[in-house]
Amino acid sequence: MDEKLIIDVSRLKSEGETVSGEVDAVDLDEEFVKSFGGIRYRLDVRLYGRELLVRGSAEQDFDLVCSRCGKDFDDTVKVADYVSSHEIADNTVEVDLTESLRESIILALPTYPVCDEACPGIEQTEEMPGDDRWGALDQLKVQGEQENGKS
Numbered sequence: 001m002d003e004k005l006i007i008d009v010s011r012l013k014s015e016g017e018t019v020s021g022e023v024d025a026v027d028l029d030e031e032f033v034k035s036f037g038g039i040r041y042r043l044d045v046r047l048y049g050r051e052l053l054v055r056g057s058a059e060q061d062f063d064l065v066c067s068r069c070g071k072d073f074d075d076t077v078k079v080a081d082y083v084s085s086h087e088i089a090d091n092t093v094e095v096d097l098t099e100s101l102r103e104s105i106i107l108a109l110p111t112y113p114v115c116d117e118a119c120p121g122i123e124q125t126e127e128m129p130g131d132d133r134w135g136a137l138d139q140l141k142v143q144g145e146q147e148n149g150k151s
Contacts, residue, residue, distance in 0.1 A: 002021060002022070002023050002024070003023070003024050003098075004023065004024075004096055004098045005019075005021075005023045005041065005096070005097040005098045005101060006094050006095070006096055006097070006098075007019070007045055007052065007054075007094065007095045007096075007097060008093065008094055009047065009052060009088055009092055009093060009094060009095055010093050010094075012045065012046075012047050012052075014047070015046075016044060016045055016046030016047070017044075017045055017046075018042065018043065018044050018045070018056075019041075019042075019043050019045055020040075020041060020042040020043070021040075021041065022037075022038040022039065022040050022041070023038055023039050023041065023098060023101065024038055024039070024098075026039065026060060026102050026105050026106060028106070031065075032064065032065040033062060033063075033064055033065075033109065034062065034063040034064075035060060035061070035062050035063075036061050036062070036063060037060065037061045038060065039058050039059070039060045039101055039102070039105055040058065040059050040060065041056060041057070041058040041059075041082075041101060042056050042057055042058075043055065043056035043057075043058075043082070043097075044056055047088070050087060050088045050089075051085055051086070051087060051088065052085070052086040052087075052088050052095055053083075053084075053085055054082070054083065054084045054085070054086070054097060054100075055081075055082065055083050056082050057078070057079060057080050057081070057082055058078075058079045058082050058101055058104060058105060059076050059077060059078040059079065059105075060076070060077055060105050061074060061075070061076050061077075062074070062075055062076075062077055062109070064110070064113040064115075065113065066113060066114055066115035066119060067112040067113055067114060068114055068115070068119045068120070068121040068122070069115065069119050069120070069121055069122055070122060071115055073113075073115040075110075075113065077105055077108045077109055077110075078108065079104045079105060079108045082101070082104050084097065084100045084104075
């Protein structure tokens with residue numbers, strides 16, 4: 001696994017090329033989102049004048065916590081339509097795509113991960129008691145109701 005995804009612009013073929021492999025993992029240092037393995041990618045790279053156009057797909061495995069039941073589960077986060085464009089200066093030899101690829105994986109992470117669409121959530125073992133503190137409010141009369149003769 002490579003530490004970075006570097007494209008050598010100086011040796012890139014005029015018709016472009018396809019690159020694939022695995023680059024170091026997205027490590028968010030979060031309690032509920034832990035990555036394992038690296039970012040697997042397959043990218044088509046092509047130079048158009050002074051622009052490097054990169055298109056393809058990427059994916060990475062994560063250990064997530066279900067937002068409904070709180071249990072750990074494994075999931076693969078996929079970016080099927082990765083696209084990035086980089087302006088190339090005259091003296092540019094290499095372009096580092098690592099951060100752009102990493103950001104696309106982070107953006108694809110689910111906001112509220114769910115272990116299964118049918119997940120019922122946390123099981124309640126006993127019925128919650130009613131909150132009778134609100135009963136006193138039911139007995140209050142609003143000033144406007146008293147003036148209009150409403151009870």
